[in-house]
Amino acid sequence: MPYEMIVTETDGAVAVIRLNRPESLNALCDQLMSELADALRGFDSDKSIRCIVLTGSDRAFAAGADIKEMQNRSWPETGLDDFIGKSWEVVTTTLKPVIAAVSGYALGGGCELAMMCDIIIAADTAKFGQPEIAIGVIPGAGGTQRLTRAIGKSKAMEMILTGRMMDAEEAERANLVARVVPAADLMPEAMKLARRIAGMSPVALLQAKRSINAAFETMLAEGVRYERASFLPLFGTPHQREGMAAFIEKRKPDFS
Numbered sequence: 626m627p628y629e630m631i632v633t634e635t636d637g638a639v640a641v642i643r644l645n646r647p648e649s650l651n652a653l654c655d656q657l658m659s660e661l662a663d664a665l666r667g668f669d670s671d672k673s674i675r676c677i678v679l680t681g682s683d684r685a686f687a688a689g690a691d692i693k694e695m696q697n698r699s700w701p702e703t704g705l706d707d708f709i710g711k712s713w714e715v716v717t718t719t720l721k722p723v724i725a726a727v728s729g730y731a732l733g734g735g736c737e738l739a740m741m742c743d744i745i746i747a748a749d750t751a752k753f754g755q756p757e758i759a760i761g762v763i764p765g766a767g768g769t770q771r772l773t774r775a776i777g778k779s780k781a782m783e784m785i786l787t788g789r790m791m792d793a794e795e796a797e798r799a800n801l802v803a804r805v806v807p808a809a810d811l812m813p814e815a816m817k818l819a820r821r822i823a824g825m826s827p828v829a830l831l832q833a834k835r836s837i838n839a840a841f842e843t844m845l846a847e848g849v850r851y852e853r854a855s856f857l858p859l860f861g862t863p864h865q866r867e868g869m870a871a872f873i874e875k876r877k878p879d880f881s
């Protein structure tokens with residue numbers, strides 16, 4: 626599928642998807658989200674890819690869903706089409722680790738898209754927010770749920786009820802992002818992290834990602850049961866044997 630609104634490339638076992646609508650600060654229109662979903666499905670089924678980096682431009686990761694596209698839509702016409710589920714949610718069903726490398730604006734659907742990813746690395750220029758209230762709506766792609774779980778009720782409520790932005794430093798203090806780096810270092814740092822993750826056992830990465838995400842979705846006892854059900858099947862796999870043998874033999878493991 627030729628893409629008009631995203632650019633994709635691979636670097637060894639790492640795939641990079643760059644949102645590419647600079648004229649509208651990467652506003653997330655239906656076509657862009659369909660292209661993103663297609664690219665994610667493709668890399669998720671490509672055995673040579675073990676980690677995915679999603680990024681935007683220096684000025685904007687994404688300034689939200691496309692207001693101009695949404696302006697005149699109404700539920701009676703579009704309510705039967707689960708567009709959010711069929712395209713936006715593909716990020717959350719991607720089995721491989723997805724790193725969001727955020728520079729500039731990540732607002733509304735842009736912040737929600739970043740939060741659907743597994744790890745957010747922020748440039749010191751990043752600005753996060755859910756300003757939907759200012760245009761008469763609320764977050765519609767998980768923002769009220771993921772932001773609250775990530776930063777706590779009071780700060781999430783303040784952000785969503787006022788629509789204010791938070792800068793990268795505040796986002797790091799609030800645990801919305803894993804780390805803040807100088808803007809010039811964003812992609813080098815994101816790629817370094819992605820390569821490190823890509824060197825690990827794919828089956829262990831899958832079980833770890835699923836178990837951590839289960840912590841968002843369930844009560845503690847159920848989450849621990851889910852983790853145990855993910856942990857025990859790893860024993861007897863070639864990568865568990867190789868990983869533990871390599872430690873004992875004092876050598877690097879080969880998870881290829």
Ligand SMILES: CCCCCCCCCCCCC[C@H](O)CC(=O)SCCNC(=O)CCNC(=O)[C@H](O)C(C)(C)COP(=O)(O)OP(=O)(O)OC[C@H]1O[C@@H](n2cnc3c(N)ncnc32)[C@H](O)[C@@H]1OP(=O)(O)O
Pocket residue numbers: 648649650652653688689690691692693695698699700701703704708709713730732733734735737756757760763764765766768
């Ligand atoms: C039943 C009906 C269903 C309908 C929807 C279903 C399908 C979609 C699924 C959506 C699920 C997610 C929902 C999400 O939670 C909702 C949103 O994301 S709403 C949008 C939230 N974002 C914003 O409100 C931010 C808007 N942008 C700004 O505030 C400013 O642009 C800025 C980021 C502060 C930057 O300001 P400036 O530096 O001054 O730059 P400009 O404002 O001049 O912008 C430059 C250029 O980009 C255009 N643009 C910016 N943001 C958007 C956007 N979100 N949508 C469309 N276009 C955008 C801006 O218009 C300028 O373009 P120009 O006017 O020059 O052509």
